[in-house]
Structure formats: C-alpha cells, structure tokens
Amino acid sequence: MNAVTMTDCRKPFAETLIELARQDERIVAVCNDSVGSSNLGEFQTLFPDRLVNVGIAEQNMVGVGAGLANAGLIPFVCGASPFITGRALEQVKVDVAYNRSHVVLCGMSPGFAYGELGATHHSIEDLAWLRAIDGLDVVVPADARQTAAAVRWAATNNGPSFLRISRTPVPEINEREDTDFKPGTSETLLIGSDATIIATGTMVWRAMDAARQLGNEGVSVGVINMASIAPMDEAAVVRAAHTTRLLVTVEESVPRGGLGGAVAEVTAHYSPVRMRMLGTDTFAPTGNVEELTRHFGLDSESIAATVRAGLA
C-alpha cells in the first residue's frame, strides 16, 4: 500500500485565501485572536492592513464582518467553529444571513477536532443550527482539493456562506481533476446496489474505506460526498433511495438536524427508505480524535458494521 498523505485542511484554506487576496484587494480576513489556530499567520505577514483581529469577541467579530461587507470588502470571518457559531448565532442570523451579506464564515476545527479539550470546544451542533437559517449556504469540504475549491467559490458567491474547515488530517479522497465547487451538488464516489453511505467532511474517506471493506465481502456499497449541506443535492439522495435499500449517513456532528436529519427530510418526502444515522449523539467523553471516532462508531470498521447490520 502506498503511503497516503494526510492534510490539515487549514493549509489549503490559507493558501487559497492568500492566492485570492493577491488577485483581489477586497479580500480581508477577520478573526478572534485566532491568527494561529485559523492559520492566518502568513496572510497577516503579507497583508497586515487586511487582517482585522477583533480580539476575543465573537459577536463583535461577526458584526464587524457584516460591516466590512457593507463597505465593499469580501470578509472571511474565521474562528473556532463552536464559538463563531454558538457564541455569535444571532449575529450570523441577522447581520449575515437576513442582511444577505457577502460574508464568508469560516468555522475552524469543527466537530470533535479539539479532542481532549472537551465538549466545550467541540462544534457538533453547528450544522443543525446553521442549516435552519434561511439563505445561508453551509459547506463541509472533504479534503484539501475541495477546501480550496470551496474557498474560491465563496469569494465569488454574492451571498452568505459558512465553510467548515477541519484541522483533523484527511487524505485526498480521489484523483479527480474537477476543482469547481457548486452548492447544491454532491459527488458520487462509488456506485453500489445494496446500500449507500452519504458522508460529509472528515468522514468521507472513512466511508470510502468502509465501502471497500464491504466490497471485499461481496456487499455493494455506494458512497456520496455531501459537501453541500445547505442547499442539499436532493436528487442524489432520491436516486440513492431508489437504487439501494439502505442509506447510512456519517458526520462529525449531531445527526438530529445535521446531515442525517437533512437526508431523512428528503427521503421522508420523496422516497422513504431504511436509514441509519452515524454521528455524535451526545457530549463526548474525554478522548483524542481517534478515540472519539471509535467511541461514536465513526471509524471505518464501525461504519461497515452499521451497514452490515442495517442490511440484515
């Protein structure tokens, strides 16, 4: 087996942001004392006047972002995902989404990426909270390539968006050349006839591993990378519900209202099908990322086991 390169997606995030900022002087970054954790150090060195560090003040950070957009700038507002969402949720709703502001909210290190730091620092509710907000595009890239594509899209999308950027290293999920991101679309990575795994973000490569294991056992499993949580590619969900008899959703977040809930809304409306939803259904116990991945049944062996049990 070839050595697999694992990438912290904050790296392609920062590289792409810098590439865009060189081309367009309207691009600015806003952060809450998170120059390091948002990987904005090089941006700050290159564009010191275009990095607005508001200090530890997330409500103000999101409001300032909306004001910068009003002034004709394109702000990428960066903070640890639990705080930019939970702490500033009303600013996200009113100042960004209701205003239809071109603000790019960047939730760094979401899910349980902060591992042992504990549930206060985990951002597992963000997808459910944000998916409920009208007009806010919610995007969870699965790898470095998709992260770069999502950043480029968000810079030109004339409206509010949220990018969920993980620090937990992930491999490239395939060799695809297409580097455009389009909201409301998905990537079918594998086509199966027995079950389909719909995964997002850091869970996509694990879903691919699970599908390969099951394929070796003669179980035909499809995999969809659902990076666009809102709007969602409903047609892909319906297609999977029609062609396979089990859907398993996998996410590093709460399925109630998250990816699992979103997929279930589609299937309940158009094509009821048996489902299993994997995610973080409780506050996490103490543990590192790998330990928590196993605790919540999100490692590839556990995903495969859920598919097997669901098909039985």
Next chain:
Amino acid sequence: MDSRERARLTRTHVLRTISGAGLGHVGGDFSVTDILAVLYSDVLRFDPANPQWPDRDRFVLSKGHAAVSFYTTLAMSGYFDLDELTSFAAEGSMLNGHPARAKVPGVETSTGPLGHGLPVAVGMAIGARIRGQQWRTFVVTGDGELQEGSNWEAAMLAGHRSLGNLTLIVDRNRLQQGARTEETNALDPLDAKFEAFGWEAVEVDGHDHEQLRRELTRTHDKPLVVIANTTKGRGVSFMEDLAVWHHKVPSPEQVDAALVEIGTSS
C-alpha cells in the same frame, strides 16, 4: 428640508402610521426624531436615487424598534414614496416592525434584536479605513440597549483603532421597556465608560438641533459618542417620560390631541 420642519412632519407621520397599523413604538420614535431630522437634513451625504453609492455616509439605527421614525425619515429623504407608510406592518409590506436591509432601500443593516448596530458600524468604519475612503459612519443606539455586551466588545475595538470616522449617538431617554435604566441596570456614568474605552464623549440636549448639528458635523480623532439626553414620547405632554408609551398605541382622540401639540392641526 429644515430639520425643525422635518421633525414636525416625522412626528405627524409616526402618529398616523402607528394609529393606522395598530402597533409601533411611539415613545422611542419620538425620543429619536430630532436626532434623525438633523442627521438627514444637515449631516449625512447620501443619494436616494443610488442607495448603494459607494461613497455615501453610512447610517445605522441600532434601536430598530424606532422603525416608523426611520421609515418616515427615509421616505421624506426620497428613498421611497411617503404613501408606502400606510402599508406599515400590513401583510406583504416591505415595512415590517423592524427595518430589514434586504427589503427597504436606505437601510444599511437589519436591526431589531438589540446590540447589533454598533459592531456592524465599527466594521463599516474599519472598512472605510482599509479602502482609504472618506465617508463617515453614524450609529444610533438606545440607552437601555447598552446593557447588551456586544456593544462593549465593539466600543473597545473602536477605541483601540481610534476610529475617528465613527460617531455613536446614544438616545438617552433613561427609560427601557419596563422601567428606568438606572433602576434596571444602571448605565451612568456613561461618558466615563466610553472615555475609558478610548472614545471622546460629549453630552447634548437631544432635542436641541443646534447642539446636535454642532457635534455631528465636526471632525474628531477618536470615535465620538454623543450622549443625547432625550425624553421618551417627546412633543406630546401625556406621553412624555412614561414607560407605558414604549409601545402603547394612541386612540384616535389621543392622536388628534397629540397632533395639535406638535403643531399639526388634525
């Protein structure tokens, strides 16, 4: 239009609009009326034919519940027809109870939940600095609203960055929805609080147009807070300084009596 005449007409339209719709916040509408009149008559640079003119001054009404005063001001300034006020709060109207940016021309940012306007205004002022542009940013908050912590996050940043292109006017009517500010969660000394945050603070009579004009048209190096001492329900004797008129709707007889007091025969 002369700011005094603008203020009289604003109060007239506010009374008729709230009476017609059966809802509104007349007390706060009247405490902020003179501030809005001076801003839109003598201070702000704007073009109602081109609401997105990049070099316009930015104005944010953070106390969004004073929407009817604001809508009237925008209509009198040419952003939309005054007749539109009759649709206030009606089904499908662009004029809901709190101003929405995506619906109403001239509204820079949606407000209503308190503590949102100042952070957005600070972002605007930083944006002008980054872009090297000369337009200014003005924001009006209520006083009770300053109990929201987000204002102090924003005030700290504005002071830190010495945003001399930012002016905050506090509509200091000393009443919040349920009681007096100083009985609820005291704000005084307000000037010292802002000065400690790196602002220049001045106090004016918020119904004296000359005083308002003087402070709002001068330059300053630090962010400026104009603490405008006002009276809730200003202009109508039976409404003045009474918490109950925060969102009470006047009866037709009360409207007639009020119109006489503000100099408009019904």
